[in-house]
Amino acid sequence: MLMFVLGVAALVCAAAARPSLNYLENHFAAENESEEVRSAAIKRLLEVFGMEDPPAVHGHKQPPQYMLDLYNTVADVDGVTKDPYLLEGNTVRSFFDKLRSEQVEYRFNLSTVARTEKILTAELHLFKLWPQATLTFHRHHFCQVSVYQLLDTTKNNNTQERKLLSSRLIPVHSSSWEVFTITQAVRSWMVDEGSNLGLHVVVRTLAGSQIDMKLIRFASGRNHHQSKQPMLVLFTDDGRRSATLESIDPSDTTDTSSLPQAPMSGPSSRSARSLDHSEEDGVSSPCQRLPLYVDFEEIGWSGWIVSPRGYNAYHCKGSCPFPLGQNMRPTNHATVQSIINALKLIKGIETPCCVPDKLFSINLLYFDDDENVVLKQYNDMVAGSCGCH
Numbered sequence: 001m002l003m004f005v006l007g008v009a010a011l012v013c014a015a016a017a018r019p020s021l022n023y024l025e026n027h028f029a030a031e032n033e034s035e036e037v038r039s040a041a042i043k044r045l046l047e048v049f050g051m052e053d054p055p056a057v058h059g060h061k062q063p064p065q066y067m068l069d070l071y072n073t074v075a076d077v078d079g080v081t082k083d084p085y086l087l088e089g090n091t092v093r094s095f096f097d098k099l100r101s102e103q104v105e106y107r108f109n110l111s112t113v114a115r116t117e118k119i120l121t122a123e124l125h126l127f128k129l130w131p132q133a134t135l136t137f138h139r140h141h142f143c144q145v146s147v148y149q150l151l152d153t154t155k156n157n158n159t160q161e162r163k164l165l166s167s168r169l170i171p172v173h174s175s176s177w178e179v180f181t182i183t184q185a186v187r188s189w190m191v192d193e194g195s196n197l198g199l200h201v202v203v204r205t206l207a208g209s210q211i212d213m214k215l216i217r218f219a220s221g222r223n224h225h226q227s228k229q230p231m232l233v234l235f236t237d238d239g240r241r242s243a244t245l246e247s248i249d250p251s252d253t254t255d256t257s258s259l260p261q262a263p264m265s266g267p268s269s270r271s272a273r274s275l276d277h278s279e280e281d282g283v284s285s286p287c288q289r290l291p292l293y294v295d296f297e298e299i300g301w302s303g304w305i306v307s308p309r310g311y312n313a314y315h316c317k318g319s320c321p322f323p324l325g326q327n328m329r330p331t332n333h334a335t336v337q338s339i340i341n342a343l344k345l346i347k348g349i350e351t352p353c354c355v356p357d358k359l360f361s362i363n364l365l366y367f368d369d370d371e372n373v374v375l376k377q378y379n380d381m382v383a384g385s386c387g388c389h
Contacts, residue, residue, distance in 0.1 A: 287354035320388035329387030358384030
């Protein structure tokens, strides 16, 4: 009898344990599925930003002030483009000199630039230091600075050939950034990477005499701060264009006040992200623009993105009931569809949809895998307004 009771007890315990095991299995399955969804979503988001993998995080380096200033010129505090015509192309990269020597030769690694990108403009940025007190030609107020592209050495005399890229006068008694156009050299380097032997700078008096570079100096090497190091700034276009609606200037003064708009939302107003208008009495809210904040920190990208920390993409939601008023910004097609639906002339014809009818671009300032700072503009990232289409 005792054995029978123990057997029954064991069966009861086993039966009680099964739901717990099933729960754990379902729990782990749900976690795996959730992780797969997240991984697929992040991968797709990277594709939107033109990347295969997120750049490696190298710690907290300070981006060049020029790139920060450029970003603030073309983008507002949320990263939205102020004027689509301010930036030449859609990508700007900054490269620091890899030689880091005290000489007047500079070399830049451009391996992160895709060959498919169109080179628009390349600039060499040099920070001129104050002249030393031993300057003997103090009576001169200007000197001529020339930038040369280094070429292959000749087979005959083994001397270094060079090609003049840019030359101009700069003040002798000054200290500031000086910019030289070197587009021709960079284009040749993109065609033949092996031809990138670097750049050479020569300073002369107005009479043509070469000046000792110990007198007229540009910040370079380990004795000067990173913020003053020689830098190549490259403006390119990767050919990515708007795939849906044509991007419009956000300063466009087209009247959209008649269309319902939700309050503006930023990263500090997290509750606004889930803002929703519930249906009351079976009638949904009219088509309107609602907040949709994308937080790069929550996605896990804050380690390599300099700015913005996130942006409001907005989304469109609501009904497009008959009759469509002009405040719904309907297209003619949407108006006709709405009429067909109301008159029930054809089965299966739904009401028009509430979708973005203006899209704005955003700008991303970030570090790439080689710790270069990149400013990139992405089209169709923000719903500027909504309408019934």
